[in-house]
Amino acid sequence: MAKINLHYGDIKESYLFSEIAKRVNEYKENHPDADIIRMGIGDVTQPLVESVVDGLVSASKEMGKKETFHGYGPEQGYSFLKEKIVQYYQSEFGVELDPAEVFISDGAKSDIANVTDLFSNENVVCVPDPVYPVYLDTNLMLGRKVVYLQGNESNGFLPLPTPETEGDIFYLCSPNNPTGATYSREQLRVCVNFALERDAVILFDAAYERFVSEDLPRSIFEIEGAKKCAIEFCSLSKTAGFTGTRCGYTIVPLELVRQGMSLNKMWLRRQTTKFNGVSYIVQRGAERVFCEKGLSEISAVLAVYQENARIIANTLRELGIWFSGGVNSPYIWLKCPNGMTSWEFFDFLLDKARVVGTPGSGFGECGEGYFRLTAFSTKDNTVEAMRRIKTIL
Ligand code: PLP
Numbered sequence: 001m002a003k004i005n006l007h008y009g010d011i012k013e014s015y016l017f018s019e020i021a022k023r024v025n026e027y028k029e030n031h032p033d034a035d036i037i038r039m040g041i042g043d044v045t046q047p048l049v050e051s052v053v054d055g056l057v058s059a060s061k062e063m064g065k066k067e068t069f070h071g072y073g074p075e076q077g078y079s080f081l082k083e084k085i086v087q088y089y090q091s092e093f094g095v096e097l098d099p100a101e102v103f104i105s106d107g108a109k110s111d112i113a114n115v116t117d118l119f120s121n122e123n124v125v126c127v128p129d130p131v132y133p134v135y136l137d138t139n140l141m142l143g144r145k146v147v148y149l150q151g152n153e154s155n156g157f158l159p160l161p162t163p164e165t166e167g168d169i170f171y172l173c174s175p176n177n178p179t180g181a182t183y184s185r186e187q188l189r190v191c192v193n194f195a196l197e198r199d200a201v202i203l204f205d206a207a208y209e210r211f212v213s214e215d216l217p218r219s220i221f222e223i224e225g226a227k228k229c230a231i232e233f234c235s236l237s238k239t240a241g242f243t244g245t246r247c248g249y250t251i252v253p254l255e256l257v258r259q260g261m262s263l264n265k266m267w268l269r270r271q272t273t274k275f276n277g278v279s280y281i282v283q284r285g286a287e288r289v290f291c292e293k294g295l296s297e298i299s300a301v302l303a304v305y306q307e308n309a310r311i312i313a314n315t316l317r318e319l320g321i322w323f324s325g326g327v328n329s330p331y332i333w334l335k336c337p338n339g340m341t342s343w344e345f346f347d348f349l350l351d352k353a354r355v356v357g358t359p360g361s362g363f364g365e366c367g368e369g370y371f372r373l374t375a376f377s378t379k380d381n382t383v384e385a386m387r388r389i390k391t392i393l
Contacts, residue, residue, distance in 0.1 A: 016362035049297035059284030077104025126167030130363035180325015
């Protein structure tokens, strides 16, 4: 008999976005003319920038000629892209990387999930609550013990480990999805020192690093000692519109060693065994993100989302509603007014303003009573959504 992984039975049904779709569809059936504004799902709306499209097109043409055709590439990514990422870390964060520490991925989600391969199931895994659900589910699928770092208004949804905190593997997400909260240098120093003291490993999700507009860290490696205790996951999805094109990168430092084994070597072995790399065409497109023109083009796109975030934040401020995020992140995390639960506020907003957001309870127990709005809509829709919200609150 084929025995299955029974731990799949331990994970909750992923019903958040399907439940949102179901409620929106029901509403539309009853109100066919309602013009609904969607500020729920965290997908981008602006197209790829010109430089990236040029890179994709010219690489596609290369693939059509015998002399420039590419077959299998290096599993860990082409040097032309890895070198660009090394330069990006140097110029943006003042962090020196060796190209061997950079691994090109098909997006952050797969690597965040696959990195679980490197660790024993005996580890206790510490996950912030609320947070991107992939950290929790991928560990529950392996039957690992998970403990939570609880986010709340008093810690600004930036929970920190204390000496009592259990855990060998720590997930951190900054800027955070869903709360938009972003750790300071001092706070990340606490996390790094904590990990160093107990030989723990931090899995740092920097998928939204380019949204940081204040003087806050964008890479865990800005913190001294982090190369001895952290792996960093990055993505071009939200920063360069690659949600459908698929490319990201993961930094596994050469200095990261546990039980006498190099995690960099283990990850290389894992990737060369289980992954065949990101397509040449996509990597050539990604390369253009890191050129001078590409960086200025993606900054212009991010400015659209940042402006939307400002519009949402200003409205909530005017209404006296508590929120986090919106300054260094495309997410605004607000307290549901009048003591409503997350789903009550979802229904209220849909019914009275025809605006769709995401109930905070879908990101963990500590998210109950909170709600996420995203800045990924158009400016017109954002302005209109805020106008409607002001009339009902
Ligand atoms: N990490 C966080 C915090 C995210 O919110 C997301 C996507 O929403 C991802 C990672 C996954 O990104 P990618 O599209 O690169 O797989």
